[in-house]
Amino acid sequence: MAISTATKAATDALAVNRAPVSVGAQEVHKWMQSFTWDFDKNRTKYSTKYKMANDTKEQFKLIAKEYARMESVKDERQFGSLQDVLTRVDAANRVHPKWNESMKVISNFLEVGEYNAIAATGMLWDSASAPEQKNGYLGQVMDEIRHTNQCAYINYYFAKQGQDAAGHNDARRTRAIGPLWKGMKRVFADGFISGDAVECSINLQLVGEACFTNPLIVAVTEWASANGDEMTPTVFLSIETDELRHMANGYQTIVSIANDEAASKYLNTDLNNAFWTQQKYFTPVLGMMFEYGSHFKVEPWVKTWNRWVYEDWGGIWIGRLGKYGVESPASLRDAKKDAYWAHHDLFLLAYAMWPTGFFRVSLPTAEEAEWYEANYPGWYEMYGKVYEEWRARGCEDPNSGFLPLQWFAENNHPIYIDRVSQVPFCPSYCKGASTLRVLESNGKKHSFSDPWGERMWLSEPERYECQNIYEQYEGRELSEVVAEGHGVRSDGFTLISQPHTNKDGKLWTLDDIKKIGCVFTDPLKAL
């Protein structure tokens, strides 16, 4: 009787490696490379231009039994802490209100990234042919499912146990109107799951995970603790205990293609595109969340970025691979400029566009303004003065009839949306690496904020067809759009987002917005 391929492989493996007296996890694991199933008919959603070697190893020698045991201990510790001591000490109500708002964004957005990473690593499992490499990717698929649940749970926990649940419990319904959502989908979804499988691995594992999860999931816990939040360290540091295997998976992806001729042709371009794609969103958004979404500051965002992105990822991951032809990303210079200024630029816009969000924002206090100026010389002249003017005009008060968006119109500072990253930018009022570039294709104008994205669009314009808020809502009045996009609380008329975090402050309603008469106008039409 014919035996199955797997049984034959097991029999062959036993012939080479005699059965051990005791079966330790790594004794079992050493047989894995012998399980060379027939992958000739492997099909992936997107193929890769690289050839992945079939002898690539997995660094942690993990088998299912140890994996399951390890992950169950992690969950027991995490949920035990949350449901027992953290609830008992009313931890969710000890969080500073500003940070409570930041976690609406951070955890909801990370959940989307984790969800898409499930599909991304499934695709990589399909693409690889080395059994150990497949094993590493498979573990990651299961990790990402766990992380998706963890991110959802922390929002559930904040909503149930803490303060101002709106935004923790229903963020996703605002995805059509919130200007931060689409950029997030570009890095966390499209970048991970669409295109060449190895390029997706570079986006997800080599850049997203090895580089940006360190500030996003590790450094964030320090900011959380400083602002009274002990739930986030409990959950996020547990998430990150899986990320080290994902970083290793990304590195082994590179190992598996290192000797392929295609790597010498394409790897540096793919790496630069992935680095720019990820940094274009994460750099300003994380900086904004950390600095403007906290009361107690840990350190300037640019220092966090310099440590984790430039020195450690750049030096220890990318720098060490130099002798294999891996080059420093060509876009690094612009990325460094963004790390210093782009989060300040973005917060100015985020505050101005607050009615379209799902989290509350607040203006820097006088004490915070001093901190910004000390750490970012020139901040006050560019941003501080504007916030003072907005405050003086009553931007926090619904009776003022003033939305900061009006300031941009009055001062002829149009706000554009970058076609590739979907990140809003104001080229006439910014200090980051943004410049306006406009291209026309099939009678339609597209705005770009940098040459790196523009180049990516020129090579694959069909990839960036997502409609921006101007294309969706041109000519529509703001309160109508907010109502249609579910930007209101359960009473049906108070906005989820607010321009302050003062518990006793008045909350803006749709009527307050309507009487201002703000209408969406695409600035590209005026060009």
Next chain:
Amino acid sequence: MSTNANSYGAGIMAKTGKAFADEYFAEENQVCKETNDVVLVLKKSDEMNTVVQEILLGDHKDDNPTLVVEDRAGYWWLKATGKIEVDCREVSELLGKHFSVYDFLVDVSSTIGRAYTLDETFTITSELMGLDVKLKDLETV
């Protein structure tokens, strides 16, 4: 304050305001520079506190003088030149219970460098495992 070059606040990180900006934007700092350092993030727990305090900063403190350990609220941040190694058999002995390398991985939150396990030892190294150095399987008798 530690003067070790691997400290959290060493080098440019000790600077503020314009001095920081000048070095950050300096021409020579616009490309990635190769380093032989490694970074390890350990989630604080009963076991990890023992590993840090009793082993890395205790019995093995002299093994690698470049090792720096910093308390960053929820986690321990470690940086060293070359490598950091933890033998979980030693941890077991200290804890008085079985503690495998997979138990250790429960609270390892991040690694920058090439991390791997072999038998009961966890290693993070600046070496390019799989490229310059082969990843070994467990050898059994």
